[in-house]
Amino acid sequence: MLAKSFKHVGAHLLAILACLTMVMPFYLIVTNSFKTKADASSMSAALPASVHLENFLTVISAGKLGTSFFNSMLYASGSTIIGTLFAAMAAFVLSRNRTRFNRFLYFFIILGIALPANYFTLTKVMQITTLINTRTGMILLYAAGQIPFGVFLMYGFLDTVPRELDEAAIMDGCGPLQLFFQIIVPMLTPVLVTAAVLSFLGAWSNFIMPLYYLNNTANWPMTLSVYNFFGQYQANWNLVSADILLTVLPVILVYFLAQRYILTGITAGAIKG
Amino acid sequence: MKHGNRYPFYFVLGALILYLVFAIIPGITGIFYSFTDWSGYTDKINFVGLDNFKTIFSASENYLLFIKNTFIFTIITIILKTALGLALALILTEGVKRFAYFYRMMIYLPVVLPALAVALIFRSILNPATGFLNSTLRAIGLGVLAQKWLVNPHIALYSVIGVDTWQGVGYIMVILIAGLTSIPREYYEAAEVDGASFWPKLFWITLPMMMPAMIIVTVLNLLYALKVFDIVYALTNGGPGYVTDVIYTAVFQAFSQGQWGLGTAFSSLLFVFMSVVGYFVIRLMDRGQTRD
Numbered sequence: 001m002l003a004k005s006f007k008h009v010g011a012h013l014l015a016i017l018a019c020l021t022m023v024m025p026f027y028l029i030v031t032n033s034f035k036t037k038a039d040a041s042s043m044s045a046a047l048p049a050s051v052h053l054e055n056f057l058t059v060i061s062a063g064k065l066g067t068s069f070f071n072s073m074l075y076a077s078g079s080t081i082i083g084t085l086f087a088a089m090a091a092f093v094l095s096r097n098r099t100r101f102n103r104f105l106y107f108f109i110i111l112g113i114a115l116p117a118n119y120f121t122l123t124k125v126m127q128i129t130t131l132i133n134t135r136t137g138m139i140l141l142y143a144a145g146q147i148p149f150g151v152f153l154m155y156g157f158l159d160t161v162p163r164e165l166d167e168a169a170i171m172d173g174c175g176p177l178q179l180f181f182q183i184i185v186p187m188l189t190p191v192l193v194t195a196a197v198l199s200f201l202g203a204w205s206n207f208i209m210p211l212y213y214l215n216n217t218a219n220w221p222m223t224l225s226v227y228n229f230f231g232q233y234q235a236n237w238n239l240v241s242a243d244i245l246l247t248v249l250p251v252i253l254v255y256f257l258a259q260r261y262i263l264t265g266i267t268a269g270a271i272k273g
Numbered sequence: 274m275k276h277g278n279r280y281p282f283y284f285v286l287g288a289l290i291l292y293l294v295f296a297i298i299p300g301i302t303g304i305f306y307s308f309t310d311w312s313g314y315t316d317k318i319n320f321v322g323l324d325n326f327k328t329i330f331s332a333s334e335n336y337l338l339f340i341k342n343t344f345i346f347t348i349i350t351i352i353l354k355t356a357l358g359l360a361l362a363l364i365l366t367e368g369v370k371r372f373a374y375f376y377r378m379m380i381y382l383p384v385v386l387p388a389l390a391v392a393l394i395f396r397s398i399l400n401p402a403t404g405f406l407n408s409t410l411r412a413i414g415l416g417v418l419a420q421k422w423l424v425n426p427h428i429a430l431y432s433v434i435g436v437d438t439w440q441g442v443g444y445i446m447v448i449l450i451a452g453l454t455s456i457p458r459e460y461y462e463a464a465e466v467d468g469a470s471f472w473p474k475l476f477w478i479t480l481p482m483m484m485p486a487m488i489i490v491t492v493l494n495l496l497y498a499l500k501v502f503d504i505v506y507a508l509t510n511g512g513p514g515y516v517t518d519v520i521y522t523a524v525f526q527a528f529s530q531g532q533w534g535l536g537t538a539f540s541s542l543l544f545v546f547m548s549v550v551g552y553f554v555i556r557l558m559d560r561g562q563t564r565d
Contacts, residue, residue, distance in 0.1 A: 011368025018361055019379040022443065025394045026382070028405060042403035083291075090288035097280040105285065107555050112296050114551030116500050118303035118540040119524065120311070120533045125299055144295035147288045166279065176281050205387035207503045208521075212528065223389045227507065230393055237397060244390050255385045259378050262385075263447055 033241035040238035055242040063229040063243055072221040076203040079142030084196045087150030095158040112148030119212050133216050142203040150195045157191040197258040201251050222247040300544050307538035313531030325538035335515050343519040347498035353438045354494055358445030366453045381443035392507030395436045399423050423509050426516045433517050437504050445490045452486025492554050
């Protein structure tokens with residue numbers, strides 16, 4: 001009995017240690033973002049001697065974070081809406097109508113989960129479509145990027161949505177669009193939320209696409225501007241911390257609001273696969 | 274009514290067109306450009322045969338080192354993330370009951386952060402003189418373990434691997450937890466009746482039953498690691514020298530320097546390699562699905 005409770009305490013201690021290891025870096029940027037430049041220079045875990053909220057104002061104006069925040073929000077939400085919708089529609093038809101060709105298409109699309117990007121020929125595509133250096137270009141790039149995984153996630157889930165629903169809807173005179181939007185989409189809600197949240201987080205965090213395809217600072221998202229800000233203000237860890245904090249706060253917020261959909265949703269897809 | 278009318282093909286078109294235009298067409302045309310001297314500076318393109326590949330595989334260039342670094346990064350992150358992920362998953366399923374979900378939520382947190390932000394934070398934490406890691410080591414009397422984490426060429430790559438593992442282990446843990454909870458309890462009960470303790474149960478029940486989940490996490494880690502860019506670029510940008518350069522940091526280098534033919538050839542090698550890997554993974558999954 002003693003050995004058992006000893007094991008129990010040990011497990012909790014290990015779990016707490018793991019949590020602290022994961023949260024510590026985040027704590028460091030929070031506490032240092034309120035310090036003076038001198039106090040933040042060593043990025044210590046100490047609480048700020050005095051609270052300097054003006055760090056955030058400095059960062060927002062010097063780093064032009066207003067535009068970047070708007071851009072990130074636009075890219076992440078725009079691509080999430082387009083990508084999730086297209087992926088859901090494709091998954092629906094591919095899953096319901098399993099001809100040999102559709103089965104091939106499904107595998108062809110989810111092969112995209114593995115495929116690496118070729119940024120050189122992609123540049124060419126972006127130039128030909130005149131999407132390079134544009135906000136629309138970013139939205140479409142991110143939307144395209146999430147299609148394979150989105151289709152994969154929803155294709156599996158659609159098996160759990162009974163086909164009898166389709167039959168009944170068709171009998172009632174629904175067309176394909178009505179059937180999809182009024183009957184199927186509500187049934188897909190949990191997996192749609194999972195796909196949408198993952199897509200939003202992924203697009204918000206993406207750094208490589210804007211690095212390659214946006215040279216106009218007015219279109220930069222948060223990731224690119226925080227990197228640029230870091231380049232200029234490396235010595236001011238209080239400001240860099242504040243900038244990082246503003247960059248990660250939205251994803252942390254979305255994560256805590258939607259953690260159930262992520263922590264259970266990704267596993268549903270993975271284990272089923 | 275025929276299925277085609279009920280499930281019209283135009284539903285697939287949006288996804289298919291985006292996928293073709295932004296992933297497949299660049300991937301395939303990239304293979305053709307690999308045999309040219311395509312440059313970022315002129316529009317003239319000449320066929321040069323295998324020259325780009327000869328450069329990549331030549332011993333006097335650094336590309337083999339970048340491939341080697343990528344493989345080291347890949348293999349070690351797969352081992353570390355799987356081992357630590359499994360240990361954490363076991364702690365959170367077998368070890369603790371209360372707060373298990375809370376712990377899981379906290380350990381997963383770094384996964385959602387932008388890798389770029391993580392890299393910047395760790396540039397401070399790993400600072401040799403003032404960084405949090407070395408300060409903590411010195412404070413608890415382990416000063417001998419303090420290192421020049423990102424500066425010492427012998428350990429820089431492993432520091433990058435450590436940071437990446439820190440960020441990604443939660444994802445692997447969550448998938449392995451799902452795998453663990455799907456193992457029927459009766460197996461363990463039967464083993465306990467026979468007097469099996471922790472280690473025999475781990476080796477004879479848990480690990481064999483976890484094979485599907487293990488394969489999935491290995492594949493996910495592999496796909497991520499071969500394409501890794503953000504964390505390396507922002508932590509070390511390939512330095513010191515070239516010791517932490519991986520395929521995609523070298524690709525970005527080629528892009529910035531206008532060596533587009535060479536860069537395309539390098540990207541295409543990975544494209545072909547990963548198409549093959551992807552094909553086998555899908556075959557594996559397909560068999561799994563038909564079996565149900």
